[in-house]
Amino acid sequence: MESIVSLKPLAAVLVSILVVPLIIRSGNRPNLREGWTFAAAGIKFLIVASMVPAVLGGAKLELTIAQVLPGAAIAFRVDAFGLLFALVSSSLWIVTSAYSIGYMRGLDEHSQTRYFCFFALSLSATIGAAFSANLLTLYLFYEMLSFATYPLVTHHQDMEARSSGRKYLFYIVGSSIGLALPAMVYIYTVSGTLDFAAQGVMPASVPPAVLTALVLMLLFGFAKAGVMPFHSWLPAAMVAPTPVSALLHAVAVVKVGAFCVFRVLTGVMGADLLTGAGLGTLVCYIAAFTIIVSSLIALSQDGLKRRLAFSTIGQLSYIVLGAALLTPDGLTGGMLHIAMHAFGKITLFFCAGAIFVATGVKNISDMTGIGKRMPITMTAFFIGSLSVIGLPPCGGFISKWFLVMGTLEARQYAMLVVILTSSLLNAAYFLPIVYRAFFCTEEESKFDNRMGEAPLWCLVPLKLTAFISIILFLYPKPFLDLARLAVVQILGGP
Amino acid sequence: MSEFIDFFVGKYNYWAFILLMMIGLYAMIAKKNLAKKIIGMNIFQTAIILFYISTAAKGGGASIPIIAHGHGHGLSEHGARAADYINPLPHVLMLTAIVVSVATLGVALTLAVKVYHQYGTLEEDEIADRIRAQTGGEP
Amino acid sequence: MKLVALASALLCGTILLFGTAEFPDFGDPDSPAASHVSPRYIEEAMAETSAPNIVTAVLADYRGFDTLFETAVVFSAAMACFFLLRIFGEDERRPSEKLYRHLPTGITLRIDPGGKVPDSPEFERIDGIWIPHDVIVKTTTRLIIPFIQLFGLYVIAHGHHSPGGGFQGGVILGASVILYAISQNLRQALGRMGEAVSAVFCAAGVFIYAGAGALCLLMGANFLDYSGLAPLFGVDAIQARSLGILVVEIGVGLAVMSAMVWIYYNLASMGRHQEGL
Amino acid sequence: MHLFFLFAAVFLALLIILSLYRAVIGPTVLDRMIGVNAVGSKTTALLILIGLLYHRVDMFVDIALAYAMLNFIAVLAASRYFQKRKGLFDEIERTPKEGDAS
Amino acid sequence: MSGQLDMIILLFVIISGIGAITVRDLLGAAILFGAYSFLMCLLWAIMGAVDVAFTEASVGAGVSTVLFVAAVFRTTRRTKD
Amino acid sequence: MSPHLPALPVVVPLLSALLITILGWSNRRLPFPIALVALTAGLLSALGLMKDVLARGVIGYNMGGWDPPWGIAYRVDHLNALVLVVVMAAALIGLIATRDRVKAEFEDRIVPFYTLFVLFVTGLSGILLTGDAFNLYVLLEIASLTGYALIGLGEGRAPLAGLNYILMGTIGASFYLLGVGYLYLMTGTLNMVDLAARLPGLYDSHVVALAFFICLTGLFVKMAFFPVHVWLPNAYSNASSAAGILIAPLTTKVMIYVMIRITLTVFTPDYAFDVLDIGDAVVWLSVIAIVMGSVFALAQNRLKRILSYIVVAEVGYMVGGFWLGNRAGITGSILHIVNDAAMTLCVFLAAGALLTRVPGDRLIHLQGLFRKMPVSMAALVVGGLSIIGAPPTCGFFSKWYLISGGIDAGHYGFVAALLFSSLVNVALFFRVFEIAYYEPFGADHGHDPRAHGASGREDAPAAMLAPLVVVAVLLVALGLYSGDLVSAIIQHAIPARII
């Protein structure tokens, strides 16, 4: 496995930071401003994509920025898993940017310059987290992401946004400083390094009780992963504008949390150590609990975005579960689920946003018959739902398939049951929406038959993501290859 | 008992310094009047000066630290013996300390005058009352 | 509060008392304090600095750096008083009436703003009507002030041989001006030694000290190593040290005198310089 | 002779307590001033006596001289107080007045 | 040196110190403070610290008491403790 | 370099302060340039010293040409060279940044202001360089006296706060002096190195222990350690903003340096950490300090008061980190001196910048400032993040070492206190940010995109913003280079026996 020193990871991170001043400067001219956003998104995606061949070839791109602590630098290292995640995020940024234009202009939101600035910053942080070479860098970008998304969450600046913002900060920053940071320092103290390595860096001498505590601290410390009981920030954060919810709270932010947990479990703790201590199972049960409970809660939610949020919590725990299975198939499934769920869930959020832009409706109970008014949107919603539930012909099926295989491989049959049960629950809380949207009597319908879709800028992205969801079922090869390669790199196998 | 008396007599200067220091400290904490506090501060500083000067003392007929010419001890100019003169170093240090205490006294009094000018009283509790009256209870 | 204070004072005292048990006896000639560093001062100061007053030698030469900052402390205290209290331009904003006393009769004239000022030596401008014309105090202080000043200068000049030195002399000089200000009035004292004069003198005094040190630097010796000044004075190194001490003492005296006067001016008149104590 | 001076000094020192009594107890400020002034003059004499005890009078004379010259400045300053504020007691018992800062 | 003298003066110093902080009149306190500094000067002289005594004499008699009186003059004599 | 370099950081400012008075009395425009030149020269010589120390190790300098136990000697090693550079740089930046504020706030007192400030810096740099325990006291008094004066002239309660500061500060300094006296009584010397050489035979003496405690108590008062911190919040929050900016970053840090110096150089780590074995107790004290400082900060409703209480908590960090007694902890403590100076400078500077445009520093006054003064607020955010300890700002790294030291020493209470304080800082700063973020909407609910441009913007003057931005960038740069800082300088500042 060769290492290449390359500036590309840094460039990928910096491109969206550098665009911030430009966005601010052109704050008076919205078109130019969003042009900058698009340019940055495009360049970022291109940079990320250009790394794919090298990584698939087995190389790792590395760059050390500063040796801030002995044994722990601020450094980038692009491996397959990180690249997979970066690819998803950067590609979806382009789409979301387009959607943002439609959404923000459609609602005539205030402070759009600020919005685009922090959006760009958040993306930088996401990519940085994806390319982190060690836990320190990961933590750095994790915190950066927390702070950069705060203005987005509180964008509306009303009392609800304010209290949500507080909750968001309290959970995210509180847990990261209170739990993750000390755990990290402890790891650093005992092992002298924070780099991710194939079988972890923890010395075997650490007593199991401490190890358990560390794992739990890190699992809950990266609260963006939404593992219960550190989940309730996510529904609260849904007060943000929908593009924010879509990209950040379905893709970037929450996935960074899951990504961190993935990294910690595999790169810091090491599969062998965890398996030896039986910690994988513990994490599995925690994740399973989250999956089931969040799905049950989702059933009872009336607000569409809140329902999606609880769905997200559950789906994130799939990723955690995949990591905790610590088997090749399980890991592959977890990684793939990052991508698959991203495309599915972003579609759903786009749809929710489009509905809001077009009709101003937020609650599911008010959406009876909306399929007649917004057929394209609701079709896309249906596709997204299928993907999230994990039914063919959507990408979600593939990741769930691998997860199921992973449970079998790890002989965690209880987890198999959990996955299947939760898929049923997923179906139970998504499909009724679609059903009620399309199949209802004239009296029940709250909308007339006149076509009233959302603006084009909103519509195109959701069509696109829905389409990609289907494509991913048919042609999952890029992500699959990356995931398989990542598993090899993580487990240190042949 | 006699041991105790020896102990006391042998070190009475140090005891006095501690007593003075306690007086000063008590005045600085307990007194509510700012001028009294300033007096306490000065007593406190003087106590420390007393301590230093006490360390300089030398029994056995030692003289003041100015070398005598010709008369007195009958010494030539270059033959001063250390035992004949009191240790000069603490005196030097305490000269500086006295100067510092005067300077501090000046600045403290200046500020006390300013405080009085502002609140019309030097009593701490009354000042607190005025501040509360001015700001409506905020700190 | 009283209880807290008493408790903390007692606590502090008890802890300190506990320590005294191990002190060397009071006046013990063999205590470490008397036997480590100071013997060298006593035995060598005369030979090394030719100043019989060991305290002066140590103060101005061996530990001259301390003394430099001691002077700077006085300077900064005076500056602090000025900074905190001085109120400028009070007269301009609210021109108050001027008071004159006709000396032969003691009649006080109040001249309203814009009024004509009597121009005669029989009239004395006074600060306030409450300041009495006390012949006894005025005359006595008038007689004694020159002697106090001379004595102050004597103390500065003879710091080598007898107790005293720059600081004490400076304080005495300052006290003489303060005495003048108390016995006459502030305005006259200001006429003799104005604010700008005291400020500049104060800085200049410290400057003489620090400048002497810096001059040593320029001559290639260490800071405040007066033996480096020997070529300037044209004497040997030991004499140069002695002279250096003298120069430094003069600087200290100048600074301290002006500082004390300046502090008094500001404190006694609350920074208005209209009427003093 | 040394012993004589010592006794003289101790006697003088003991006399200070009487003046100090007036200074501490003295019903009015002016009594305190008297007491302190008396302490001052005794101090001058004591300084010289201490000089004799040390056999170095020439060194202590300067201090005493400084004392003799400066001792009355404080008294003059304090007496100035009464030339402007005439009351001897009134301010002490007066209730606080707003912004009394002339 | 002369321990008896030393002790007596120390006692006075403490008395005048306590007096200065207890007297219910700031002008009186200022004056007692002057006495305190006189006695301190004596103490230094007895202990052989001539230069210190000189400093204390000139400062106590000439400057610090005057400054204190000036401050009291510009503020108030009133004190509650 | 010149052999006289160690004298320059003290002598040049001192002479300049005097020149400011002498020349500035007639020409009001001179003080600032002189001060600028003086501090620049000070900074340059500090850097030169740093370079020398890195090249040659410890440098000594004998004042007056007398050898150390008899004369006063300066002693420059890695520790004080580093802190000296920090102090000089902070003072210089503060000086440049506050120029307009000083002109506005002290229009007729420019001469004394700059004189006092330059003297203040003189005192601090003297404290840092000196190798003589008593000389340190004198310089301490210089720095304190000027500090009292600068703080005492402000609005509202400033004089009262200044007076309390004097009283407390004098107690502190006097205690220090008394401790030095005890040491002198037992050893007969005042030179730090000489003291260190003569103390080992006296390790079981109670007097030496007492001397140590007294010194420490005095320094605790001066550095505003928790139970005796009461002077600090009032003093810093009521001082005029120029004085606050200039003083707040420096005083407490230098006092902590003195504590480290006394403990490491005079008493030696053997004595402090092993013979006395009070480390644990002090760390618990500092835990209380951190927690209480944070809690008190939460209760405040004025920006500068919040910042002042944060300073109290930060003092707890440094004291506690040092008394952990292991390499990581002491590294963290020293690194935090550097970082905290920069952080405090940044936030106080930002607060000062805000105060140029808003009527007061109550939180309610800050509404909508993100729009009105984006640059200042951005700097405040950076400073806040650094105080919170978010990477890659420098605050994170010192906190990292501190936590690491706490874990090494098995002192989890300290770790918990650090984390608690970080969380409280998050709450504090985001409360401020939130208020500044929630602007009062106009009639159009802010929907006119054109209104979001530069029209409502009214940031602080550029002369103040430029240094502010420099400091904010410095915070990040210090963070990124903290590894080099630690390995090149701080590691050498800690005695080898500490592991």
Added chain:
Amino acid sequence: MVEQAKVSPQNRSFHQGAPTGPDARLQKSPASYILTFVILFGIWLLLSGRFDLLHLGLGLASCLLVTIFSADLLLPAPNTPRLPGLWFRFIKYIPWLLYQVLVANIHVMYLVFHPRMMDLIDPSIMEFDSRLKSDMSRVTLANSITLTPGTITVHISIYGHITFHVIDIESGKTLPWIMEARIADVFEE
């Protein structure tokens, strides 16, 4: 008691007494400078007791400085030819004064130590008009009165009206008048 500025002009002439207020505006004659310098230098020699070149030089410089700064204080307007006589008479006056002071001191001592002191003393305030005119002579008189135990000058008005406090009637009965006469002789008034 307290002097207030308003005094009706009819009982005193306006031009009584020379304008001798200690004021910076007083004329500065060279004689006064020289005389001051000489006096000061004498005192310096007494104080210094060192006659090497350095100290003499310092002495000269110091005396010069003080002369420049405060010659007008010590001798505001010297009547130079009269001075030697005045000083001579003044020196003659001092032993007499000392003797009187001693006698009075013993009287007061007697009072102080007398067990029935309270019956013996009879404090009261007395006053008389002095015929002395110059400030100097008046101050000498006032201080002489004060120095003599039993009498303390309370106030001396600008017209020479002297108020003094006596501890018993005897102390104040005759002495001040005798003193006044002697001082008048000394100052040739």
Added chain:
Amino acid sequence: MINLIAAMFILLGLVFFTGGAVGIIRMPDFYSRLHPAGKLDTMGLLMSMIGIALYSVQGFSLGEVLTGLKIILIVVFVFITSPTATHAIVDAGVRAGLEPWTQQRRGEES
């Protein structure tokens, strides 16, 4: 011989000092206290200083004579300043409105 005379003078001075100190305590009011305080102390100082001066000029060397003269100089200054101080205090008392104690008042009180 000179020693004896000096001792006599000093003793005399001490007697005066004692008188002053006792007088301060015993006298009934502020004004009458001033009499012993200001004057007896001055006299005591004069006497004891003369004694000391005599004692210290035994050797008749220049230095000793000068010292003796300096001691006399102290007395001179005290003779100038002490009455002034006394006057200043009594003036302050009068201005402060302090009523003098008289035999009449004593009669009224008793």
